[in-house]
Amino acid sequence: MIGAGAVGENVADYATRGGLKVALVEAELVGGECSYWACMPSKALLMSSTALNAARAVGGAREAVTGELDVQAVLNRRDSFTSNWDDSSQAEWVAGAGIDLIRGHATITGVREVTVDGQVLTATHAVAAVTGSTALLPDVPGLRDARPWTSRDATSAKVIPQSLMIVGGGVVAAEMATAYQQLGAKVTLAARSGLLGGQEPFAGEFVRDALTDLGVDLRLGVSPTEVVRTEHDLVETTLSDGTTVITDEILVATGRLPRTDDLGLENVGIEPGDWLHVDDTLLVHGTDWLYGVGDVNHRALLTHQGKYQARAAGEVIAARALGKPLQTEPWGAHVATADHAAVPQVTFTSPEVASVGLTADAAQKQGIDVRVVDYDLAALAGSSLKSDVYKGQARIVVDESRKVLVGATFVGPEVSDLLHAATIAVVGEVPIDRLWHAVPSYPTVSEIWLRLLDAYGRP
Numbered sequence: 001m002i003g004a005g006a007v008g009e010n011v012a013d014y015a016t017r018g019g020l021k022v023a024l025v026e027a028e029l030v031g032g033e034c035s036y037w038a039c040m041p042s043k044a045l046l047m048s049s050t051a052l053n054a055a056r057a058v059g060g061a062r063e064a065v066t067g068e069l070d071v072q073a074v075l076n077r078r079d080s081f082t083s084n085w086d087d088s089s090q091a092e093w094v095a096g097a098g099i100d101l102i103r104g105h106a107t108i109t110g111v112r113e114v115t116v117d118g119q120v121l122t123a124t125h126a127v128a129a130v131t132g133s134t135a136l137l138p139d140v141p142g143l144r145d146a147r148p149w150t151s152r153d154a155t156s157a158k159v160i161p162q163s164l165m166i167v168g169g170g171v172v173a174a175e176m177a178t179a180y181q182q183l184g185a186k187v188t189l190a191a192r193s194g195l196l197g198g199q200e201p202f203a204g205e206f207v208r209d210a211l212t213d214l215g216v217d218l219r220l221g222v223s224p225t226e227v228v229r230t231e232h233d234l235v236e237t238t239l240s241d242g243t244t245v246i247t248d249e250i251l252v253a254t255g256r257l258p259r260t261d262d263l264g265l266e267n268v269g270i271e272p273g274d275w276l277h278v279d280d281t282l283l284v285h286g287t288d289w290l291y292g293v294g295d296v297n298h299r300a301l302l303t304h305q306g307k308y309q310a311r312a313a314g315e316v317i318a319a320r321a322l323g324k325p326l327q328t329e330p331w332g333a334h335v336a337t338a339d340h341a342a343v344p345q346v347t348f349t350s351p352e353v354a355s356v357g358l359t360a361d362a363a364q365k366q367g368i369d370v371r372v373v374d375y376d377l378a379a380l381a382g383s384s385l386k387s388d389v390y391k392g393q394a395r396i397v398v399d400e401s402r403k404v405l406v407g408a409t410f411v412g413p414e415v416s417d418l419l420h421a422a423t424i425a426v427v428g429e430v431p432i433d434r435l436w437h438a439v440p441s442y443p444t445v446s447e448i449w450l451r452l453l454d455a456y457g458r459p
């Protein structure tokens with residue numbers, strides 16, 4: 001296995017449990033991006049503000065909040081979640097799982113052959129490239145010389161800058177604008193279109209309004225045309241509408257690139273620098289020995305979905321090696337079918353955005369006979385108890401020909417915990433008629449399910 005991020009660790013673990021001997025090669029920290037520069041530190045930077053907002057939204061608790069956010073305590077808590085960027089406990093877990101850890105940069109030097117610092121390792125059965133992704137820097141004049149931050153800097157910063165320019169309108173940009181503005185930076189966010197493209201349009205609109213309420217200077221429909229690091233160590237960003245913004249730092253959050261440029265793919269006839277194109281068993285097209293799992297295959301750039309792929313990949317590698325029966329029919333144990341139909345994602349902005357499956361637009365484009373049901377999440381007993389200022393929205397996307405859910409989106413405080421019920425409904429293709437028998441407790445926000453069904457109509 002090349003790459004010991006969250007996904008590589010799981011491929012290795014499942015292949016080991018399947019009966020194979022596995023060597024896991026890691027060039028940086030065992031645990032990868034998610035543990036040290038992505039999911040965990042970014043959420044740690046957000047959660048203290050989220051908790052404070054929740055307390056301020058409830059009378060009685062609000063009166064008890066007399067102080068402000070303790071920024072240094074937030075940073076210290078973030079550091080504890082990254083174990084101060086020390087991976088010894090993760091390395092211990094790898095050893096305990098019976099996996100051989102090799103530290104160094106791996107290069108594929110031939111079919112089933114990987115070289116690490118001159119040491120040639122030959123796999124009997126398979127090699128898995130689980131090398132993840134890295135931040136993409138757009139080709140803007142002056143940007144590279146301006147020492148821009150990427151998500152790695154934003155998640156590991158020891159000091160909150162007084163002002164921060166964020167370029168991008170995706171998940172990283174929205175989450176980091178939410179975090180940094182509340183940690184005291186004056187944030188400007190420039191995105192070439194709306195926020196959270198690819199989600200239901202109302203999700204981006206809620207987050208746009210919330211960021212504006214927090215005081216973020218939103219510049220939508222613009223891109224940077226030039227960036228200069230000035231002699232006073234400030235960053236001067238010129239935008240396509242001709243305006244200029246001066247900030248202490250600039251964070252570029254404009255998407256990801258696969259970490260395949262220095263992997264030696266050219267040695268086995270595969271284009272380096274490209275995403276790895278794989279089938280549903282995660283096997284790279286045109287090979288019978290190379291697997292691509294996690295971010296590197298570009299199917300869903302999310303830790304949980306990569307770990308789901310890892311379970312299928314680790315087990316299918318072992319099954320193929322040991323001649324065991326394969327389960328490769330859709331939804332079988334050895335295929336990542338959910339990547340096509342039911343990818344759950346939570347954006348941890350305030351309000352949170354939680355979605356699974358298809359948006360109404362995507363479902364229509366797939367030719368599905370779509371019926372959309374919307375409901376105001378604030379109009380529930382559960383949400384009014386949770387917050388005196390609750391704002392939120394829910395949507396389900398129904399395939400009318402099969403009478404099952406193909407997508408759901410929730411926007412509101414703490415809606416992340418509503419999502420798994422929707423994921424089960426989509427993956428299980430639970431008929432709407434049967435969903436009526438899944439009774440949500442009163443008075444919870446889960447009562448949204450009852451309201452959505454009511455709005456859809458009795459069978």
Ligand SMILES: Cc1cc2nc3c(=O)[nH]c(=O)nc-3n(C[C@H](O)[C@H](O)[C@H](O)COP(=O)(O)OP(=O)(O)OC[C@H]3O[C@@H](n4cnc5c(N)ncnc54)[C@H](O)[C@@H]3O)c2cc1C
Pocket residue numbers: 002003004005006007008025026027028029030031032033034037038039040042043104105106107130131132133151155172259262263293294295296300301302303304305306
């Ligand atoms: C700011 C941010 C926040 C995020 N938040 C979330 C979140 O809340 N929830 C979520 O689900 N997802 C989140 N993601 C996405 C998530 O981080 C990724 O989907 C996940 O880390 C992918 O895991 P991976 O194992 O495929 O890759 P990685 O974690 O990138 O691991 C790949 C590993 O391979 C190693 N490697 C690469 N090349 C070589 C080589 N040639 N030799 C040896 N080792 C090599 C790297 O050093 C690295 O450790 C976030 C991403 C970002 C940027």
Ligand SMILES: NC(=O)c1ccc[n+]([C@@H]2O[C@H](COP(=O)([O-])OP(=O)(O)OC[C@H]3O[C@@H](n4cnc5c(N)ncnc54)[C@H](O)[C@@H]3O)[C@@H](O)[C@H]2O)c1
Pocket residue numbers: 138167168169170171172173175190191192193196197222223224253254255256300301302345346347348
């Ligand atoms: N909570 C989570 O699950 C979470 C959090 C962060 C990141 N992630 C994952 O990490 C991945 C990367 O996130 P991301 O936000 O970097 O990428 P993204 O692809 O989600 O968004 C990139 C954004 O940058 C904009 N953009 C691109 N070039 C631009 C330019 N030149 N000028 C202005 N805007 C430009 C795009 O229009 C888009 O809005 C995502 O796919 C996501 O799955 C997940």
